Amino acid sequence: MYFSKLLIPTLKESPADAEVASHKLMVRAGMIRQLAAGIYSILPLGLRVLKKVEAIIREEMDQVGGQEVFLPSIQPAELWQESKRWDFYGKELLRFKDRHDREFCYGPTHEEVITDIIRKDVKSYRQLPLILYQIQTKFRDEVRPRFGIMRGREFMMKDAYSFHTDEADTQKTYAQMAKAYANVFTRCGLEFKQVQADSGTIGGSFSHEFAVLADSGEDEIAFCEACGYASNMELAESRPGSASISTNGTEDRKEIHTPGKKSVEEVAEFLKLPREQIVKTILLENENGLVAGLVRGDHEINLIKMKNLIGCEWLLPVAEKTIDQQLGLPCGYIGPVELNIPIYADQEITALKNFVTGANKADTHFIGVQVKRDLKVSKFGDLRRILAGDPCPKCDEGKYQVKRGIEVGHIFILGTKYSEAMKAVYSDNNGKESPMIMGCYGIGVGRTAAASVEQNHDEKGIVWPRNLAPFEVIVIPVNFKNDDLKNTCESIYTQLKEMGVEVILDDRQDRLGGKLKDADLIGIPLQIIVGPKNLEEGKVEIKIRKTQESQLHPYPQIVNDIPNILKDL
């Protein structure tokens, strides 16, 4: 391609509304343009990158036996009502009516559609297992989209679904998918971790995320370097201490006046006690009403863990106003003693003796509280957020590290959640019908590209790994008016093209400086700079984008070596 013929509107300045590197750089490099909040147009250079990601995904999906399909983006409400997600999915599901007043949504994901296809056309165990995938535009009406195509409302996603007769076969495919995902992200030049994750609104029993490590990531990843255990912070297990339900303590429970001391810090300081001697009581609400969560004063509660411990549909903090006004409980002095709602407590509480809690009375706390004697706990469990430096729950040597990550892929074992709700059943060799067991597997295509930019950029611009680069080589004449240079460049360009190298020729009339700035900005791995002085000596300059290393090589011999040089990029 000739640079002057392509729409590559590069910018010198970053757009004012861009915050993270990938967003700024992809806009500056003329790859994306915003149309509305979280909705982006992909320009030619950007599309070339996305197509590279897609091609890698297709190869890896086909490798594990995936079959590509293309499902509708607009889906009828009835399907979503069948799976119960029409009510459950909330405002993120973009809904609208057609001219006949029938309700539809723009698909945020495709479990319903794919399950509908399979239930109609697959009846026998002989037809299973099946893996189907598609690469398609999704729409999720997120409250707050941000960071360019990293977290758009409309975005390109690869979603795959597998159908099985038994759990073991599902596990096998799940493991193969995990390997395929690792291959995809490795080929995209990303440093990532496969982490244990919560399954969220998709549902199901078992899931892992693929997280690209980057400071701009929105997820927190906890991992142990010693044994390799890695988890989303949402789920990261804490290692139980020397937990044993404390016997009746040595002290009696006593009220104590703590005027104006609400936070754990304030109470600890006031009573001259360590924070771990205080128990925090957090009020929460779920579909069955109010519940309380207890954690040690130096710990933070983890709502996902708590939701999973209770086994409820949803769990949200109760607003301070509601606590004060509707419950008549004084915020800051709430405690578990004689609190008549279900109480769930972190396992660490069981080891405490003579601790402090709120007394459900303004300006008052209890001291000398004992678990066994004073509390009615519905269930103990792992409820706290882990902290960096905490001991690893899986091995004896390791300690947790916490880093930020971008979730580029997520795999789930769904079980029979959708097949039961939507009656996707098969007959086994005895003619008996059972619901199929399902798995689902997603990759954010645009997000993967953006994550790659987050990991591969410098102050000059993007540094694409070769496998994602929109072009592998850019040929830059110092001056395109000079016929000699022009002919040489065109000859290099043509030869490389014939060798199967993806090459672009910067035929613009601009000065050299501008062309080099653009080449660095858009991140093409290899630059060939052709100038009159070097050419007189039979040489051209080869510059590596990543290292900025530049070397003179004999021309025309060097042209045949380009594929070799590219191998290392």
Add this chain to the structure above:
RNA sequence: CGGGAUGUAGCGCAGUCUGGUAGCGCACACGGCUGGGGGUCGUGUGGUCGGAGGUUCGAAUCCUCUCAUCCCGACCA
């Protein structure tokens, strides 16, 4: 959905406090001098100042409403 901010030329911004009929840099078009790391001189094009209403002789500027976008939080494969 709570808190904060911003909307002026394609992009980045000044002007708003103190009302007087719109400006800078880049980009773009044409021409000159240039030509190895965003060069230089000149001449141009382009804006109903996010929108609606109001106050005023007069509104980018003051008031009211509204829309959009961004940030923090909550939420979220």
